[in-house]
Amino acid sequence: MRAFLLLGAAVLGLATSAQAFDTNAKAAWVYDVQTGTVLMEKNAEASIPPASMSKLMTLYMLFEAIEEGRVQLDTQLPVSTRARQMGGSTMFLNELDRPTVEQLIKGIIVLSGNDACVVVAEGLAGTEEAFARQMTERGREIGLENSSFRNATGWPNPEHRMSAEDLGRLARLLVEKFPQYYQYFGLAEYRFDDRAPANRFNRNPLLRLGIGADGLKTGHTQEAGYGLVGSAKQDDRRVIFVISGLDTEDARAEEAERITQWAFRQFTMRNLVPAGETVVDAPVWLGTANTVGLTTQNGVNVLVPAGAQDQVDVQVIYDSPLPAPIAKGDKLGELVVTIPGTRDTVTPLVATADVPEAGFLGRLKGAVMQLGQRAIDAVTG
Known part of the structure; x- marks a missing residue:
């Protein structure tokens, strides 16, 4: 029985003020790490174009490679012509460079370098295509049920997809599994070899607000709109959130701050x-x-x-x-x-x-x- x-x-009773919160993002997921509580979700399981936010999976694969001893932070990797020719956000690498793994991590996180992602993919798997297949396979193994990868950068591809929930779960794994590397996500600026000084700032709009934000990754393409996988810690609480599909960079910044403040102020621990x-x-x-x-x-x-x-x-x-x-x-x-x-x-x-x-x-x-x-x-x- x-x-x-x-x-x-x-x-x-009737809907509380927590339920009344609505986001302007097309997809969203908000999560309290300490209690394992999903505070809010909107189209969270829908497969959407993740843009550069999928670089988090590239970093996850790189962090695992470091932990397994396949590379170290001071390992130097070659830069192919294919990597140098990548468009979009860049670390300004060329074929004469031999960036270290640590420099590439900073270049991916702060500068969102597409060239850096290709260098990592080729260094770990030989080709970006092989690396993308490994990303998809590993993603399934760690519970990313609505994710498929076709490249290491988030470059537009109709089959390159993640859900907001998968992005949030991946962010949690990065926070909890790799605390020794997570610190890089909080870097406000980075410049490789003094190149392009105006292009040295982290695009994460929350890092300079003093609200405990310390990661993770922005993303933007015409199809995806503006998005952010963010995390902030206040006292003993950590909140991870994902927003995607905002119309402007300013809208992303405003929505990210609004969600962070709501998540910490709207709820009390019991x-x-x-x-x-x-x-x-x-x-x-x-x-x-x-x-x-x-x-x-x-x-x-x-x-x-x-x-x-x-x-x-x-x-x-x-x-x-x-x-x-x-x-x-x-x-x-x-x-x-x-x-x-x-x-x-x-x-x-x-x-x-x-x-x-x-x-x-x-x-x-x-x-x-x-x-x-x-x-x-x-x-x-």
């Missing part, structure tokens, strides 16, 4: 279940104990929109009774938190102790009690 235990609830606290004592069938505690591994913290503090619905769901044997740490149920304006938060519930299977007499006693209970239920039902 499926057991549903309502821990605390209030009648869900500790629903402290780490290690038993949520419920669940009945056990044919075990040496009649019940077992269910708990979360790390507690449950949620973000609650302003005005929705009394609109939090919490349910514990498990199959009752739980059959023995049970091992401590076994996943036996779920705690589901429903808050207006956000996706449900689902947290696994695990056993707090071992419950071995009862011996013959214990199983016999349990069976008799179960039959007796069924008889009582039949009479009273």
